[in-house]
Amino acid sequence: MSKVTFNVFRFDPETDAGPRYQRYEIEQAPGLTVLGGLLEIQAKTDPSLAFRSACRAAVCGSCAMHINGQYRLACEMQTEMLGATVTVRPLGHLSVIKDLVVEMKPFWDRYKEIKPYLMPGDNPPEKEFIQSCDDREKLDGGIDCILCSCCYNSCPVVGTDPAYVGPAAALKADRFLRDSRDRAREERLLLTGGDHGVWRCHTVFSCQEVCPKDLNPTGAIADLKLGAIKAKLGLRS
Amino acid sequence: MRYFQSIVVGGGLAGLRAAIELNRNNVPVAVMTRVHPVRSHSGAAQGGVNAALGNHERGVYDSVEKHAFDTVKGSDYLADQDAVSRMCGDAPERIYEMEHWGCPFSRTPEGKIAQRPFGGAGFPRTCYAGDKTGMVMLHTLYEQVVRFEQASERNEMTVLDEWVVTHLITDGGVCRGVVALDLRTGAAEAFISEAVIFGTGGSGRVYRNSTNALISTAHGVAVPYWAGVPLKDMEFVQFHPTTLVGTNILMTEGCRGEGGYLLNKAGERFMAFYEDSKKAMEVAPRDITARNIMREIAAGRGFENSYVHLDIRHLGEQKIAKKLPGIRDICVGFLGIDPVRDPIPVQPGQHYSMGGVDTATDGSTVMKGLYAAGECACVSVHGANRLGGNSLLDTVVFGAISGKAAGEYIAGLASSGPNAKLADDALRKAKAEIDAVISLEGAESISRVREDLAALMTEKVGVFREREGLSAALDGVKALKARFSKAGFGGPRGLKYNFQVLNYYETRANLDVAEAIVAGALAREESRGSHSRTDFPFRDDGRFLKHTMAHFAPDGPRLDYEPVTLGKWEPKERKY
Numbered sequence: 001m002s003k004v005t006f007n008v009f010r011f012d013p014e015t016d017a018g019p020r021y022q023r024y025e026i027e028q029a030p031g032l033t034v035l036g037g038l039l040e041i042q043a044k045t046d047p048s049l050a051f052r053s054a055c056r057a058a059v060c061g062s063c064a065m066h067i068n069g070q071y072r073l074a075c076e077m078q079t080e081m082l083g084a085t086v087t088v089r090p091l092g093h094l095s096v097i098k099d100l101v102v103e104m105k106p107f108w109d110r111y112k113e114i115k116p117y118l119m120p121g122d123n124p125p126e127k128e129f130i131q132s133c134d135d136r137e138k139l140d141g142g143i144d145c146i147l148c149s150c151c152y153n154s155c156p157v158v159g160t161d162p163a164y165v166g167p168a169a170a171l172k173a174d175r176f177l178r179d180s181r182d183r184a185r186e187e188r189l190l191l192t193g194g195d196h197g198v199w200r201c202h203t204v205f206s207c208q209e210v211c212p213k214d215l216n217p218t219g220a221i222a223d224l225k226l227g228a229i230k231a232k233l234g235l236r237s
Numbered sequence: 238m239r240y241f242q243s244i245v246v247g248g249g250l251a252g253l254r255a256a257i258e259l260n261r262n263n264v265p266v267a268v269m270t271r272v273h274p275v276r277s278h279s280g281a282a283q284g285g286v287n288a289a290l291g292n293h294e295r296g297v298y299d300s301v302e303k304h305a306f307d308t309v310k311g312s313d314y315l316a317d318q319d320a321v322s323r324m325c326g327d328a329p330e331r332i333y334e335m336e337h338w339g340c341p342f343s344r345t346p347e348g349k350i351a352q353r354p355f356g357g358a359g360f361p362r363t364c365y366a367g368d369k370t371g372m373v374m375l376h377t378l379y380e381q382v383v384r385f386e387q388a389s390e391r392n393e394m395t396v397l398d399e400w401v402v403t404h405l406i407t408d409g410g411v412c413r414g415v416v417a418l419d420l421r422t423g424a425a426e427a428f429i430s431e432a433v434i435f436g437t438g439g440s441g442r443v444y445r446n447s448t449n450a451l452i453s454t455a456h457g458v459a460v461p462y463w464a465g466v467p468l469k470d471m472e473f474v475q476f477h478p479t480t481l482v483g484t485n486i487l488m489t490e491g492c493r494g495e496g497g498y499l500l501n502k503a504g505e506r507f508m509a510f511y512e513d514s515k516k517a518m519e520v521a522p523r524d525i526t527a528r529n530i531m532r533e534i535a536a537g538r539g540f541e542n543s544y545v546h547l548d549i550r551h552l553g554e555q556k557i558a559k560k561l562p563g564i565r566d567i568c569v570g571f572l573g574i575d576p577v578r579d580p581i582p583v584q585p586g587q588h589y590s591m592g593g594v595d596t597a598t599d600g601s602t603v604m605k606g607l608y609a610a611g612e613c614a615c616v617s618v619h620g621a622n623r624l625g626g627n628s629l630l631d632t633v634v635f636g637a638i639s640g641k642a643a644g645e646y647i648a649g650l651a652s653s654g655p656n657a658k659l660a661d662d663a664l665r666k667a668k669a670e671i672d673a674v675i676s677l678e679g680a681e682s683i684s685r686v687r688e689d690l691a692a693l694m695t696e697k698v699g700v701f702r703e704r705e706g707l708s709a710a711l712d713g714v715k716a717l718k719a720r721f722s723k724a725g726f727g728g729p730r731g732l733k734y735n736f737q738v739l740n741y742y743e744t745r746a747n748l749d750v751a752e753a754i755v756a757g758a759l760a761r762e763e764s765r766g767s768h769s770r771t772d773f774p775f776r777d778d779g780r781f782l783k784h785t786m787a788h789f790a791p792d793g794p795r796l797d798y799e800p801v802t803l804g805k806w807e808p809k810e811r812k813y
Contacts, residue, residue: 043684050734117380118339130348
């Protein structure tokens with residue numbers, strides 16, 4: 001059976017002088033994913049290798065990493081499609097804690113800053129809010145984000161301004177802006193329209209390009225900008 | 238030592254809902270979770286959540302009572318009827334609350350929460366958001382946790398992620414906190430609290446062929462089990478009829494609820510061949526459907542002797558894109574097939590643990606101060622077979638109930654507060670144990686024991702069971718425990734994000750809980766719900782209308798039994 005070489009970023013900033021790549025050879029097998037390979041290395045060869053994983057089904061967002069030149073989810077990347085060598089390194093804009101495990105706090109801080117929850121005002125109805133199918137459809141895409149942070153880590157603006165709201169948080173903010181049940185339009189536009197807000201976006205579409213769920217954070221950012229302009233001009237949304 | 242008035246272990250739906258309830262009742266809480274909350278396995282749930290809302294045009298005559306009856310019947314009469322009534326009664330309120338919190342349910346043409354038909358349900362009562370219901374519910378609850386975090390002035394809502402609870406701290410038989418490992422540093426720490434709620438999910442990874450996340454090990458139920466809290470009805474393991482061949486990723490029951498077919502290699506809808514599914518066809522309950530798929534394969538009418546086809550092509554691209562988009566993505570991503578054009582190869586796989594930590598209807602356990610909710614608990618509302626759409630419901634209903642009960646328990650305590658001596662003693666003991674793990678020098682590989690156990694359980698304790706296979710499985714588990722006692726700690730001993738200590742605890746947990754599953758299955762000489770004994774093909778209410786209670790002992794569980802709480806519905810033959 002053929003082999004596949006895993007070329008894996010290793011680094012513990014507390015003990016290592018600098019990062020290095022370590023090579024592992026494992027058996028190629030039909031359906032072997034990058035995550036499958038990493039798990040096999042950890043179980044059989046090198047239990048000290050550190051990475052995150054949970055669902056192995058592309059729904060939890062744990063295993064985002066840089067694989068052969070692009071941010072992807074390790075669990076859904078088939079090694080057969082990547083050639084003889086799989087090169088894996090951690091997410092780029094977050095500091096390395098160990099190997100492929102990075103400090104996610106800045107990502108979650110941006111997420112929390114936009115108030116990522118419905119603000120429907122007081123007195124909810126006795127049963128559900130009535131929302132038309134058309135209004136519900138406006139949430140498609142926005143609600144499909146698994147918060148894996150591929151977009152955040154591919155964004156050149158995040159790289160230069162860590163306080164920048166970033167594509168994932170913007171997508172989340174836009175999801176609430178679009179929700180017919182939400183009553184916090186003004187506040188959301190203020191939260192995303194500040195000095196480190198959506199105006200910093202260079203519209204290079206890298207977030208959209210890498211999204212494992214084919215979502216459109218760039219579009220969400222444009223929507224937030226449009227909303228802010230309309231609000232400024234006193235136009236109805 | 239750290240002190241929180243209450244601690245929730247687990248950041249999935251049950252845990253987060255419990256934490257919110259505690260906070261709403263002004264009880265500060267720390268949520269300790271092995272992964273960030275949105276990474277929890279609750280997010281993998283697809284099809285939906287049951288509540289008798291009557292929003293569907295064919296559901297106007299649905300009621301709480303009908304929901305409860307379907308649940309009891311689905312459980313093969315093993316569920317406790319008082320707990321079922323509570324769950325189904327609370328269901329509408331919990332679902333409306335999720336909706337008010339922003340959960341983006343799909344909608345009816347009138348703008349109400351959409352509902353779809355599911356197996357074993359008399360009416361379409363499964364509320365859904367496309368085929369990502371668990372994910373949007375999990376994200377919605379986490380969003381609310383963030384809201385509580387931001388609203389609180391004195392850190393009343395704290396999320397500690399990548400912490401693994403390894404031990405309970407007890408004082409005179411009362412639960413007073415936990416010892417937990419910080420994965421980031423590898424260091425253990427003691428946490429004192431007045432009450433602890435477990436919401437750690439199911440034990441699916443005791444099996445190899447499982448829909449469950451890699452993190453869904455038996456460790457969550459093992460920690461209370463090791464501390465003397467019994468596990469209830471562990472032999473009842475749900476095998477989902479339709480999991481993707483190879484990876485066993487879930488293909489939601491919604492595929493069939495929306496009209497999908499199950500086909501054998503001759504292209505026949507074989508569910509019609511079997512007495513117990515010829516009427517309900519593809520939307521028969523999961524236990525029946527899984528068995529009939531296995532029978533079809535055994536009769537030589539499956540593909541490659543291992544799977545059948547789930548065909549949703551006739552639903553059309555538009556309906557698939559609207560209602561089952563996640564299914565399509567998974568098929569394309571993991572198998573390279575498009576269900577719009579190709580049938581999906583599926584086989585039954587482990588999916589859900591009906592059994593779990595024994596709890597009363599308010600989530601309390603026999604240990605004062607310790608509560609459990611969701612899949613790690615057994616109230617019991619699912620009995621011998623859970624209906625699709627009742628697990629998400631279980632998490633939010635009993636998450637809320639246990640949070641409320643724990644809050645009331647804390648309010649009634651005469652004295653409370655930090656206890657440094659208790660914490661230090663517990664931490665010293667736990668650290669000695671962890672140090673012993675790190676110094677293990679044996680030649681056996683922990684990972685290999687774990688894999689061999691999972692293979693054994695899949696092979697011998699699956700959909701169909703009989704004495705010989707179960708006895709062999711019990712011997713097999715004991716042999717694996719012996720091998721495990723000779724395990725070594727491989728590689729470097731630096732503990733930062735070193736998953737070996739966790740692997741050790743999880744493997745030990747999987748072994749002990751697997752033994753409880755097998756022992757319970759061997760002792761239960763009848764067929765009921767998911768537990769199908771080929772040597773005892775009928776339900777035997779005379780001998781076995783009772784809950785199995787497994788009590789931990791190092792050389793294997795001690796079993797005894799508790800009566801089932803009946804009520805309105807006397808056990809009858811289960812026909813669909």
